[in-house]
Every structure is written in C-alpha cells, then in structure tokens.
Amino acid sequence: MKKIVINGGRPLQGEVTISGAKNSVVALIPAIILADEVVTLDGVPDISDVASLIDIMEVMGAKVKRYEDSLEIDPSQVKNMPMPYGKINSLRASYYFYGSLLGRFGQATVGLPGGCDLGPRPIDLHLKAFEAMGAKMSYEGNAMHLATDQAGLHGAVIYMDTVSVGATINTMLAAVKAKGRTIIENAAREPEIIDVATLLNNMGAHIRGAGTDIITIEGVDKLHGTRHQVIPDRIEAGTYIALAAAVGKGIQINNVLYEHLEGFLAKLEEMGVRMTVSEDSVYVEEQANLKAINIKTAPYPGFATDLQQPLTPLLLKAKGQGTIIDTIYEKRVNHVAELAKMSGQIKTDKNKIIYQGPNDLQGAAVKATDLRAGAALVIAGLLAQGQTQISNIEFILRGYSNIIEKLTQLGADIRLVED
Structure with a gap:
C-alpha cells in the first residue's frame, strides 16, 4: 500500500x-482497434489507466511502443477474444471495447466495467444503441456478450434518453464501420467527443456534428493509420x-x-x-x-x-x-x-x-x-x-x-x- x-x-x-486528457485517451486507445494500420497518439498522459489499457491491447495482439508521451499502436493483429477479467474490471472506460470490437469483428465479450464508485452508472444507453444497430446482448458469467448476425451492424437513428459521454462515444465507435447512416440525437457535447471523432475522421471515418447534440456517421469499410494529438x-x-x-x-x-x-x-x-x-x-x-x-x-x-x-x-x-x-x-x-x-x-x-x-x-x-x-x-x-x-x-x-x-x-x- x-x-x-x-x-x-x-x-x-x-x-x-x-x-493530455485522460477522458479522451481512455476512448482513443480502444478506438485504434478499428484501424488496419499503425496509429500514433501524441500527448498521452502517464497514468495507470493508460498502463492498464496498453496491457489489454497487448493481450489482444496489438503491438504497442511508448516514446515519452507518444504511443504507437499497431492493431493489425488484434484478435477477437473474451476479456472477462483482470484489468478490464478495474476500468470504467473498459466499456469502450464493446463499441470498438463490435465495429471491427461484429461481436465482443467484455467484463463489466469498474472505476470509481459514484453511484448508479448504468450502461443501458450503450446497449440500447448497439441493439438498434443490430447487436444482440447476453451474459456469459461476469461478462457481457454482444453479437450480430451475418449482416453485421447497420445504421440507425438513436435518441439518447439522457446526455451521456460514454454512450455517445461508444455509439460512434460501433457506427463508423456499420452499413449505412447512423444518427445520434441528444448526443453529449464534451470536448473529448470531438477529440475521438477527430481521430476517427483522420483514420477515414465520416463523422459530422461532433460537439453538437446531433451527430451523423456514414459507415465506411476500412480505417487506416494516422497520427493524432490528444487534447x-x-x-x-x-x-x-x-x-x-x-x-x-x-x-x-x-x-x-x-x-x-x-x-x-x-x-x-x-x-x-x-x-x-x-x-x-x-x-x-x-x-x-x-x-x-x-x-x-x-x-x-x-x-x-x-x-x-x-x-x-x-x-x-x-x-x-x-x-x-x-x-x-x-x-x-x-x-x-x-x-x-x-x-x-x-x-x-x-x-x-x-x-x-x-x-x-x-x-x-x-x-x-x-x-x-x-x-x-x-x-x-x-x-x-x-x-x-x-x-x-x-x-x-x-x-x-x-x-x-x-x-x-x-x-x-x-x-x-x-x-
């Protein structure tokens, strides 16, 4: 102790x-799973949440290199594998792996998120969005399993019942490779959402409206590498x-x-x-x-x-x-x-x-x-x-x-x- x-x-x-912003980088790192090439983040803070996310990415098969405040991640060899325990359970932001794994593989098995005890922090808005895009949810022990059929994720109009940063970002992660158009209404407007959208757009995504209460995402087939400065x-x-x-x-x-x-x-x-x-x-x-x-x-x-x-x-x-x-x-x-x-x-x-x-x-x-x-x-x-x-x-x-x-x-x- x-x-x-x-x-x-x-x-x-x-x-x-x-x-660099903790609340950005904990979403930016899982977002890199969606790319087919190397992505470099500059301005990465030296915090334990980042260390835990690096461990998780390496377990999944990503190659990670750290240079002072820069992080170079090659996600090309990432595998879709169940992650029910360990570092996942210590992080609130681990729920971003739901959206990124769904977006890349059409399925995800991830342990329930941890983090600070600040009272009820349900992820029902995240699940509502995933289900609207065609994912089915079930529980496997202490983990949540999300999967799509052969058609994969599709675009949808999603209204957030309450303003949620996490649900807004997670929906973007799932939607960038979904077929068709996704519209998020009553979206959160935090700067960290703009930061994540900027990374995704620099990787080849088509996201408009980040920072407003209506975000529109046109799905694309592939995302490439880029370099991004964390806010x-x-x-x-x-x-x-x-x-x-x-x-x-x-x-x-x-x-x-x-x-x-x-x-x-x-x-x-x-x-x-x-x-x-x-x-x-x-x-x-x-x-x-x-x-x-x-x-x-x-x-x-x-x-x-x-x-x-x-x-x-x-x-x-x-x-x-x-x-x-x-x-x-x-x-x-x-x-x-x-x-x-x-x-x-x-x-x-x-x-x-x-x-x-x-x-x-x-x-x-x-x-x-x-x-x-x-x-x-x-x-x-x-x-x-x-x-x-x-x-x-x-x-x-x-x-x-x-x-x-x-x-x-x-x-x-x-x-x-x-x-």
Whole structure:
C-alpha cells in the first residue's frame, strides 16, 4: 500500500504544464482497434489507466511502443477474444471495447466495467444503441456478450434518453464501420467527443456534428493509420487552477484550452479569483478576500461534475456559506467527510453539500474514495497546517499524470511513501 504524505502550509509558485486528457485517451486507445494500420497518439498522459489499457491491447495482439508521451499502436493483429477479467474490471472506460470490437469483428465479450464508485452508472444507453444497430446482448458469467448476425451492424437513428459521454462515444465507435447512416440525437457535447471523432475522421471515418447534440456517421469499410494529438486535460487544468488559487503565490498553468473551461472559470471569477487568461495558459495570482458561491453541476458546457470536488478546498477558504449540488453523480460527496476530518466546516444534506468559510484546515489521515476526491484531498493537504497522509492513492494515480513531480516543482513538500 502506498500513501501520499504532504507537509502543508507552504505557498507554491512557478509553472506547470497540463498533460493530455485522460477522458479522451481512455476512448482513443480502444478506438485504434478499428484501424488496419499503425496509429500514433501524441500527448498521452502517464497514468495507470493508460498502463492498464496498453496491457489489454497487448493481450489482444496489438503491438504497442511508448516514446515519452507518444504511443504507437499497431492493431493489425488484434484478435477477437473474451476479456472477462483482470484489468478490464478495474476500468470504467473498459466499456469502450464493446463499441470498438463490435465495429471491427461484429461481436465482443467484455467484463463489466469498474472505476470509481459514484453511484448508479448504468450502461443501458450503450446497449440500447448497439441493439438498434443490430447487436444482440447476453451474459456469459461476469461478462457481457454482444453479437450480430451475418449482416453485421447497420445504421440507425438513436435518441439518447439522457446526455451521456460514454454512450455517445461508444455509439460512434460501433457506427463508423456499420452499413449505412447512423444518427445520434441528444448526443453529449464534451470536448473529448470531438477529440475521438477527430481521430476517427483522420483514420477515414465520416463523422459530422461532433460537439453538437446531433451527430451523423456514414459507415465506411476500412480505417487506416494516422497520427493524432490528444487534447489537453480540462479536468487536470481546472484542478491546478483551483490549487493555484488556494495555495499559490503566482502560478502559470500551461497547455490550457480556455473554451473548454468557460463554465468553471466563470465561477472562479464570481468568487473573486484574480487570474489572467491567455490563448493557451492561465496565470493565477495570489488570492485574498474570496467569497462563497453556489455551484450546480451540469453536462458540458455547464460546470463539470469532475471539477466540483477539486474546487471544494478553495471554497473552504472563501468567506460565507455556499452549496454544491451535483446533478450528474449523486454519490460525489464522499470527499466531504474526509475534509471534515481536516477541520473543514462542511457537511452533506442528502445530496447537497453545504460549506461555511473561511477555514483553517489541519493535517489529518484521510482516504481518497475516488479519483477527483483524491485530488481534493491533495489540495486540502497543501492548504492545511501540519502533515496530511492520504491513503487509497491508486485512485489519484489513475488520472493525474506525474502529480508528485509537478507539485514538487512548484515547491510542495509532497512525497509518495510505502505504507
């Protein structure tokens, strides 16, 4: 077991560069199965989810080479084989293998997805889309089996009952080689969807409308190799911007796409955070006199559910009372009890988070309950007086590339230790 140990209360200063988007790359790697030739991804983050996906691809027969932040994958020898156990069960994003394997082979047997426990996260919308395109679903032990008849997948008009990033991407993966036209209505609009569509189009797919609520896909017979730059991680960027506002004496965050963070940055401005937004960076000044605000998460371009937890420690510095309501994941409140251990005036009322500030946080032994809760505890530990020890850090390492090194370069007293 490993822990992150932080001696807090030190102001941070300097520059940090944001890595490629976790929520893109976990879909981009399975998407490469659809190609017949080598595909290279640049800007791949150094996170455990990527390592797990590489292991899965190699088990399936892909040849993978890694060069610093680039990933070269030759999927030409990938075999359609059952994948019910192992790395599959640790990843939420493993469900993207349903769409990519269906698209290439017309069938898939994949274990049920894992990931963070954020409450009900059904994949019924994915299955509805696959069935509309001609796939039949059955269970084989702890795995789900999807298969088509000899005619294979065909185009369909698919209405998403709720906006879902995962279901939108998975439907695109299955549809790019399906016969005819597929139309996804009420599609999610997140930047990661545009990123996946860009890769697929560069491989020879015909996808229009990504980034809008109607996506049209004309099926093609083959997809070829390409080279693709992964977009910057907007959630990592938001996390470091919140961290800079909480404990910084002037921090510049590089490789940021402002248009991906407009809802988040608007809320920081409402708090009184002083920052300068440039074309591809954000400079955050040392802060004073922040005021409490209310936050309600929403699908993109609203306030991202993934950013409400990393923002919470900064909110605890603000004067007054505020609330956080997460409309996407009802169990995204598990960080509250851990922050309360650090003397934070914060509680839950059903699914609403209520906080009062300002607070003088104190170091404590706390536990990361999911990826973004872990990020919140890292920021809280940097803010707090004394030592903070964070356990369950496997969650944090799933999504934040080189977090210890990046924070150390900013002046943090932070280290990874064996328990």
